[in-house]
Amino acid sequence: MALAKISHHGAVNGVTGSCHELHIDSNNSILIDCGLFQGAETSPSGSHHDQMAIDFPLKAVQALIVTHVHIDHVGRIPYLLAAGFDGPIFCSQATAILLPDVLEDAVKIGFTKNRHLISKFIQHIKAMLVPLDYGQKTSIELKNTQHKLAIKLKPAGHILGSAYVECEILQSETDSKTLAQTQTQRKQKIVFSGDLGAPYAPLLPAPKSPYSCDQLVIESTYGDKIHANRRHRQAHLKKIIERAVKNRGVVLIPAFSIGRTQELLYELENIIALNSRTLLKKGKSIIENPWEEIEIIVDSPLANEFTEKYRQLSDFWDAEAQKRVREGRHPLDFSQLITINEHSTHMDTVQYLQKTARPAIVISASGMCTSGRIVNYLKALLGDERTDILFTGYQAQGTPGRDIQKHGKGGYVFFDDSEPSGRSKRKKYTINANIHTLSGYSAHADQTNLLNFVKRMRHKPKQIRLIHGDDEARQALQGKFKEAYPEIDVMMPAKENIK
Ligand SMILES: [Zn+2]
Known part of the structure; x- marks a missing residue:
């Protein structure tokens, strides 16, 4: 037939x-x-x-x-x-x-x-x-x-x-x-x-x-x-964040607004919860806990809207996530989480992070760095060697994400810069940041x-x-x-x- x-x-x-x-x-x-x-x-x-x-x-x-x-x-x-x-x-x-x-x-x-x-x-x-x-x-x-x-x-x-x-x-x-x-x-x-x-x-x-x-x-x-197994990638993610806390740098994570962002928040909440618990057990106070200090910024109105929808649709979550909720945890809504929607707040945050040494994790779209707010963060922070850029998703050929991944530290990437005349011009940005790829969070x-x-x-x-x-x-x-x-x-x- x-x-x-x-x-x-x-x-x-x-x-x-x-x-x-x-x-x-x-x-x-x-x-x-x-x-x-x-x-x-x-x-x-x-x-x-x-x-x-x-x-x-x-x-x-x-x-x-x-x-x-x-x-x-x-x-x-x-x-x-x-x-x-x-x-x-x-x-x-x-x-x-x-x-x-x-x-x-x-x-x-x-x-x-x-x-x-x-x-x-x-x-x-x-x-x-x-x-x-x-x-x-x-x-x-x-x-x-x-x-x-x-x-x-x-x-x-x-x-x-x-x-x-x-x-x-x-x-x-x-x-x-x-x-x-x-x-x-x-x-x-x-x-x-x-x-x-x-x-x-x-x-x-x-x-x-x-x-x-x-x-x-x-x-x-x-x-x-x-893919790396889950425990391995969690350990890798933890190490990158610990480095950011220590050298007071920014971890930039380009991510799809839908799916990847919420998965990362879920994993970050878990890393924070487990490490805070370990420190408390060792008798350290909350003030000495670096995990309480780090800010996790989701800078994307679409991602924030979807995080809210993900919270509402918790009936579709798996058993592990449901269990965490029953334990009184809030996997997608924890105290270190900051959401940015307004464009002016976004621009202020880019400048603020560029000027001040403050450990932060920024999750922003687009996932392949082709457009969107992540581009402004990259332009501002690619040249800073305290910055870590963490790719968690697939980078298609011909995208700036793929170029950053390919060239790595010491390499370069091109982005369009708009001039006062309104025209845009391709500009070369040198990469001094550390580049990491965590394939386990690919969602594929x-x-x-x-x-x-x-x-x-x-x-x-x-x-x-x-x-x-x-x-x-x-x-x-x-x-x-x-x-x-x-x-x-x-x-x-x-x-x-x-x-
Ligand atoms: Zn997909």
Whole structure:
């Protein structure tokens, strides 16, 4: 039996712009995610429009399924609507709560600052959303066909609300050769992984593999890496903070506003709580405790809004996090935490930290240092050798984050500086800060986790399509899958443009 046709409109030779189309027949298809391209994956022409355009026909598209609210999975939704899509948008309950805010932010940056237009757009989006419980089977309405399609969302453990998607196509075929006109039905199951979390990620329960499928479209961001274990990365994080306390420097952590920021807060609260407890046991007073002195600054209105939402959605937290709450702890709301929203306070804080020696941890977006407030901190503090820069997430090729990581201390990075005339000019910044990478906080499954996702399926797929990874990562994972399952067709699809 022929496998279902799948087209990929992004995230094929990199990790951004996720958008995949599952074709049921010539009249019907669905989209899984519709994300923005970032870094080197933006169009070669570099034009702003090309980066986000919908370059495929939408006539057959009956619905959009959103796996999670990261911008590289949802950022092209405003363009999708502008291109004429008006079908339902299926997502998890938590995603339905988070998505309007993410898109509001995206529209403010990319489209318009007109509040009336933005609120009209958001109302429109809210009306299109169809929130589903995890595991709830839902039929999707198709046009002019005998075939049927149902989907199910399962927890992906990546960020709050994240899901992988199980699609079940029921194909009805009339056998015209027999006079009896008998109908045969064929079932096909296709799984789209979205982004998968690591099993020991803070806050969220680990994803469980599907029972079976015919085709699996799976991410491969860390297809060539094995993460440090949790204890090891906690120890590493603690060491970096201790250094900051001692030399009175700033630890800068560029982070996605959604997911990574809240995970880091959760881990920092734990490090502070455990170390304060140890010091108290040794008979030291709270005044002698450096862990009480350090300030943790989250400088991002979007991140702060999401931390608040994460607190409200504690029903979706894992058992460990629930236990801490029962113990009277506040994993995402502790006394050392300072939130900054106003732009003027942000600018004051950058200046203040540059001038005064005060140990602080600053978490700010964007995660790959392409834009946002983190850029101002980097410009001010990259040259200071007391500064530590800590990467916890994936840095795509062509982003300043990747350059800082690659060149390291003694190297350089370019940022745009705006001149009084309003024009911007590329300026070289020397890196005197210490650069660290903590891969364990990536919120993505590593190679072992990705292999286990398939290993733990009762019935293995006939085909695995590797997406959402750089070439090296995809090739490494392809090799591993082929070695373990020679009978499976493991392929690296190319981007398809059907005009
Ligand atoms: Zn993601």
